[in-house]
Amino acid sequence: MTLDAQLLETFEVKGKKPLTAIVIEIDRVYFQCARALKRSQIWNPASYLEVDSLPSAGTLIRSAIDDFDAKSYDAQLQERQEQTLY
Numbered sequence: 001m002t003l004d005a006q007l008l009e010t011f012e013v014k015g016k017k018p019l020t021a022i023v024i025e026i027d028r029v030y031f032q033c034a035r036a037l038k039r040s041q042i043w044n045p046a047s048y049l050e051v052d053s054l055p056s057a058g059t060l061i062r063s064a065i066d067d068f069d070a071k072s073y074d075a076q077l078q079e080r081q082e083q084t085l086y
Helices: 005-009 034-040 057-062 070-084
Strands: none
Touching: 057 070
């Protein structure tokens, strides 16, 4: 973790800077097998999932908390993010 003001300024968004940042030092990088990446079809649009087929954020939370109001959470998500993200 760092409190370095100069570094934190580089992460400023809409006039707001983070209070802290996590610094990660990498000793080694192991690249994934090129064949595995090619076989995954990660860059093939035909293999992409439709966004509507994925569970919403509220649905994911409700899967962990039975009485969670996923519908209201999802309905308010866009506005909440616009007001609180930065």
